[in-house]
Amino acid sequence: MNAISFALETRAPRSAARAGTLTTRHGVIRTPAFVPVATKANVKGILPEALAALGAQVVLANTYHLYLHPGEKIVQEAGGLGAFMNWQGPTITDSGGFQVFSLGAAFGKTISKFVKKDAPQEETLAVYDENVASQHGALAVIDDEGVSFTSHLDGSLHRFTPERSVEIQHSLGADIFFAFDECTSPSEPYDYQKEAMERTHRWAERSLKAHRHNLEANKKQALFGIVQGGRHEDLRRESAREISSLGFDGIGIGGSFSKEDMRGALGAAVTELPPELPRHFLGIGEPSDILEGIAQGMDLFDCVAATRLGRHGTIYTPRGVLHLKNERYKNDFTPLNPASAPGVLTSGFTRAYVAHLLRSGEMLGAVIASMHNVGFILKLVSGARQAIVDGRFDEYRADFIREYTNG
RNA sequence: GCGGCUAUAGUUUAGUGGUAAAACUCCGGGUUGUGGUCCCGGCAUCGAGAGUUCAAUUCUCUCUAGCCGCC
Numbered sequence: 001m002n003a004i005s006f007a008l009e010t011r012a013p014r015s016a017a018r019a020g021t022l023t024t025r026h027g028v029i030r031t032p033a034f035v036p037v038a039t040k041a042n043v044k045g046i047l048p049e050a051l052a053a054l055g056a057q058v059v060l061a062n063t064y065h066l067y068l069h070p071g072e073k074i075v076q077e078a079g080g081l082g083a084f085m086n087w088q089g090p091t092i093t094d095s096g097g098f099q100v101f102s103l104g105a106a107f108g109k110t111i112s113k114f115v116k117k118d119a120p121q122e123e124t125l126a127v128y129d130e131n132v133a134s135q136h137g138a139l140a141v142i143d144d145e146g147v148s149f150t151s152h153l154d155g156s157l158h159r160f161t162p163e164r165s166v167e168i169q170h171s172l173g174a175d176i177f178f179a180f181d182e183c184t185s186p187s188e189p190y191d192y193q194k195e196a197m198e199r200t201h202r203w204a205e206r207s208l209k210a211h212r213h214n215l216e217a218n219k220k221q222a223l224f225g226i227v228q229g230g231r232h233e234d235l236r237r238e239s240a241r242e243i244s245s246l247g248f249d250g251i252g253i254g255g256s257f258s259k260e261d262m263r264g265a266l267g268a269a270v271t272e273l274p275p276e277l278p279r280h281f282l283g284i285g286e287p288s289d290i291l292e293g294i295a296q297g298m299d300l301f302d303c304v305a306a307t308r309l310g311r312h313g314t315i316y317t318p319r320g321v322l323h324l325k326n327e328r329y330k331n332d333f334t335p336l337n338p339a340s341a342p343g344v345l346t347s348g349f350t351r352a353y354v355a356h357l358l359r360s361g362e363m364l365g366a367v368i369a370s371m372h373n374v375g376f377i378l379k380l381v382s383g384a385r386q387a388i389v390d391g392r393f394d395e396y397r398a399d400f401i402r403e404y405t406n407g
Numbered sequence: 408g409c410g411g412c413u414a415u416a417g418u419u420u421a422g423u424g425g426u427a428a429a430a431c432u433c434c435g436g437g438u439u440g441u442g443g444u445c446c447c448g449g450c451a452u453c454g455a456g457a458g459u460u461c462a463a464u465u466c467u468c469u470c471u472a473g474c475c476g477c478c
Contacts, residue, residue: 039441060440098440110446113439139442152442183440226440254440283440290439304441312438312445327434361444 003222004175004249006278012393016270016297019388022278024090024175025220026082029057031278031299032388034290034381035092036374037307040065041075041085044307045363045370048087053345054371055378058089060302063168063177064096064160068151072171080173091174092302095165095207097226098283100147101183101256104140113256113283115186142182144199162206170217178252178282179207181226186258193230200228201242208246222249224280231261233268240272250278253298263292270296287316287380287404291397294384301381306373311366313358316376318400319407322351324369329355336372346372 003025010019022029036043036051038059043051051059061081066072078084081091098113106112139150146161165180181200184193204225211223225248229235243251253269266281273279280300281293290301309315313325317337322329332351340347346368354372357365380400387396 035440037441044441062440065441092440094440096440099442102440103442107442110437112441178440181440252440257439280440285439303439305439308438308441308443308445312443314438323436325435358444363444366444 002249003218003220004278006250006276008275010389010391012295012388013391014394015295017294017384017388017393018275018297018299019385020278020299022090022299024058024222026088026090026175027057029090029300030382030385032294032381032385033057033300034377035060035280035300035302036378037302037304038085038087039304040069041081043370043374045311045367046307046374048085050345050371051087051374052089054375055382056089056374058092058175058300059085059087060092060094061085061172061174062094062096062099063165063172064099064149066093066172067096067168068153068158072168076171076173082174090176092176092280093169093172093174093178094282094302095169095178095180095226096160097165097178097181097254098183099149100140100142100160100181101185103149103152104138104142104147105185105188106256107138107140111185111187111256115256115258142199144202146180147182162203163210166207166210166214166223170211170214170221174221176222176224176250179204179223179225179248181228181254183254183256184228184230185256186231186261188230190230190232190235193228193232193235197228197230197235197239200226201239204243204246204248208248224248224250224252224278226252226254226282227269228255229265229269230255231257231265233264236265236268237272240269244272244274244277248277250280252280252282254282256283262289263296266293266296266298270298273297287377288401290377290381291384291400294381294388295393295397303377306377307370310369310371310373313355313365313369315354315369316373317407318403320404324351324355325358336368337376340375344375346375 005023008018008020020031022031035058036056039062041061066075075081075084139152141148146159149158162180169177180203182196184196225243227239227243229239251273278299281298284293284301285303315322315324315336318339329351335347336349349368354365354368387393
């Protein structure tokens, strides 16, 4: 049997939204699905058992971080990522490609995965040259062969190539892993976007070749290729065609975006993708962005926002986001989410209580808020899946957005 | 009762004859394949009164409060 199999179940009538089943050796993922991020083999602040109770089906860890700490061999000795972290379900690893961006061009800058429309140009320079890198304090330098990193932990020098990333991810042993790619900033010029995209394509072929070389890993692990191309629809189409033609087990849509061009860039890519392959929208996102992705036919989503926002005091509610540390919540004794059903792990806690914990720096505050947010997104996505199956996804999405933005 | 010291943001402290700095707190904002218990803003007219001076938070005097010592 293949490492994974994917079956489409339902397609929505008036959008590209679809419901499917992704089967791995560690269990089934019903898609669309939200994948909580477990960068260093843990979803920050949430026990695996609680994660499962909240509805998580699969988690995503990071190659670069686990390679540095504790080292992929330790994870391998433990029996692979899932066994190491005591997570029974399916696992995914990201290739470390995103760190080319976050430690390179985006390092120390105001830009992250999403870029402000008015970000100054010098904030988003590509780091393709060691002199530029040291001048800008970046920790990653790209060349055609691969990327050299300076560890953010101890300053030591490391090098990733597509082959090395595959090798490390074989050791980590996740059910699904990604090809090593270059994630560019949307504000790079067209020529650089094209150049980086073509480099990502060459790296994709090398990743596949390295993977196929390891017959043992082939039986257990599926490899997803990543579409790049920045904000340009022609590049996105070209990249989607190219990546789809190579024989990957699934497709990731990568890249950083500005709010304005996510929709178009995604749409351009998706129309070129074969329907039978599972599609992962990397690093997305906010509730509205996830629903947009689902409407365009994406199956998997991962994002750090739920946990990051949670531990810093921002929580999701059906009526929009809420800053728990604001003064007004000091004596707000309503539940975090008044709409959440009793019995949900975090439903018994009041805003005033969690605000107090967060203000006091108590760990439990971050734990509860993170669980609440992850649970919120999981429920949003599983609700979307049910709506697709029931043929009412459009209404589901419209209703959610209306209440979320007007709340 | 006498002598000395101190009095700057909610707190702990800088500092200057020309309208005040920092940390923490507080108030608000940010955060999309996690370098994040993080990042960015905002909040004081310097105990009260009088005097000297072009100008005082800064010098002088008085008062008040606190601390220390002595009787």
